[in-house]
Amino acid sequence: MHTLVTGGGGFLGRYIVEKLVARGDRVRSFGRRDYRDLAALGVEVVRGDISDQQQIAAACADIDCVFHVAARPGTSVLPRPYYQANTLGTQHVLAGCRRHGVPRLVYTSSPSVVFSGVDQTNIDETAPLALDWLARHQSYYSHSKALGEQAVLSANDGPLRTCALRPHLIWGPRDAHLLPRLIARAKAGRLRRVGNGQNRVDSIYVENAADAHLLAADALARENSPVAGNAYFLSQGEPVNCWEWIDQLLALANLPPVKKSISPQAAWRLGAACEAGYRLLRIQQEPPMTRFVAAQLATSHWFDLSAAVHDFGYRPAISSEDGMRRLGCWLSKQA
Numbered sequence: 001m002h003t004l005v006t007g008g009g010g011f012l013g014r015y016i017v018e019k020l021v022a023r024g025d026r027v028r029s030f031g032r033r034d035y036r037d038l039a040a041l042g043v044e045v046v047r048g049d050i051s052d053q054q055q056i057a058a059a060c061a062d063i064d065c066v067f068h069v070a071a072r073p074g075t076s077v078l079p080r081p082y083y084q085a086n087t088l089g090t091q092h093v094l095a096g097c098r099r100h101g102v103p104r105l106v107y108t109s110s111p112s113v114v115f116s117g118v119d120q121t122n123i124d125e126t127a128p129l130a131l132d133w134l135a136r137h138q139s140y141y142s143h144s145k146a147l148g149e150q151a152v153l154s155a156n157d158g159p160l161r162t163c164a165l166r167p168h169l170i171w172g173p174r175d176a177h178l179l180p181r182l183i184a185r186a187k188a189g190r191l192r193r194v195g196n197g198q199n200r201v202d203s204i205y206v207e208n209a210a211d212a213h214l215l216a217a218d219a220l221a222r223e224n225s226p227v228a229g230n231a232y233f234l235s236q237g238e239p240v241n242c243w244e245w246i247d248q249l250l251a252l253a254n255l256p257p258v259k260k261s262i263s264p265q266a267a268w269r270l271g272a273a274c275e276a277g278y279r280l281l282r283i284q285q286e287p288p289m290t291r292f293v294a295a296q297l298a299t300s301h302w303f304d305l306s307a308a309v310h311d312f313g314y315r316p317a318i319s320s321e322d323g324m325r326r327l328g329c330w331l332s333k334q335a
């Protein structure tokens with residue numbers, strides 16, 4: 001199989017690339033930066049920006065399956081970059097697939113596309129996209145990802161088969177987002193538990209998320225695949241107490257557990273104030289709190305995995321315990 005991985009140099013994308021190479025697929029990676037280590041693996045590294053229609057279209061030539069993993073993550077209050085990369089960029093990927101007759105596309109979405117500020121326990125894929133709530137609360141990342149997912153799933157037809165995967169809270173070695181942020185905040189004494197500490201969340205070890213991408217792509221290749229046109233939640237399949245899990249991650253970095261707390265209402269007000277200030281001053285960086293983050297940290301969100309298990313045989317091959325051990329080893333080598 002000749003594959004294209006957008007964002008192949010990123011945290012999740014790189015694991016997908018490595019697994020494709022390991023099983024003998026030809027891989028092209030697309031991103032804005034140069035990745036010499038990927039080239040050393042035999043990957044064709046193409047530099048470009050998904051918000052440039054011509055660049056991404058050219059990268060879709062002669063491809064059997066696109067893994068569209070690239071996205072702009074984060075919680076900045078300036079919307080334009082999110083829509084450029086995540087919504088427009090995804091439309092460009094779809095146009096590239098059409099132009100070059102690519103038969104399959106796997107889109108990396110996010111469970112936050114259905115988040116509406118309240119507890120979500122054991123929900124399945126019948127939950128609707130939360131477009132209105134996300135737009136009203138200026139969660140531009142999730143809103144732009146939801147629009148991307150909508151475009152991908154509605155593009156599913158005979159010549160192009162598509163699906164969307166929604167991995168929740170990806171963690172593991174080489175994470176450049178969640179863990180470094182937690183560690184930086186903990187070291188600065190700026191980490192607070194939001195709420196009563198009882199909320200449970202799903203998460204997924206990065207290699208399990210990568211495996212799911214390959215499984216979904218293979219399932220899409222089968223005639224009458226139930227995967228075509230559908231979205232799937234992905235996780236370890238064992239929701240954990242959010243704050244005990246954060247303490248576990250901090251312990252791997254030899255940091256003490258979170259001791260201070262803040263009420264959900266106070267975190268929400270702080271988020272609203274930070275958003276307003278950052279927007280007024282047009283600050284590109286992420287505010288220390290947003291209403292979306294306050295709501296995420298105070299609520300439970302975990303998902304029914306039955307559809308992914310049934311439709312493409314997903315199972316988390318690496319247990320949470322084993323994943324934590326691997327992450328701990330990696331962290332100790334970084335120190």
Ligand SMILES: NC(=O)c1ccc[n+]([C@@H]2O[C@H](COP(=O)([O-])OP(=O)(O)OC[C@H]3O[C@@H](n4cnc5c(N)ncnc54)[C@H](OP(=O)(O)O)[C@@H]3O)[C@@H](O)[C@H]2O)c1
Nearest residue numbers: 007009010011012031032033049050069070071110169170
């Ligand atoms: N991490 C999580 O917990 C999580 C949870 C749910 C869903 N997801 C989704 O999983 C995917 C991968 O996330 P990740 O954590 O691996 O993030 P990441 O490490 O930041 O990787 C994203 C990649 O996208 C590329 N990219 C960003 N903007 C681009 C643009 N305009 N043009 C071309 N390439 C661009 C970046 O490469 P360059 O800088 O070289 O361009 C980067 O390699 C994303 O779609 C994200 O929405 C992540």
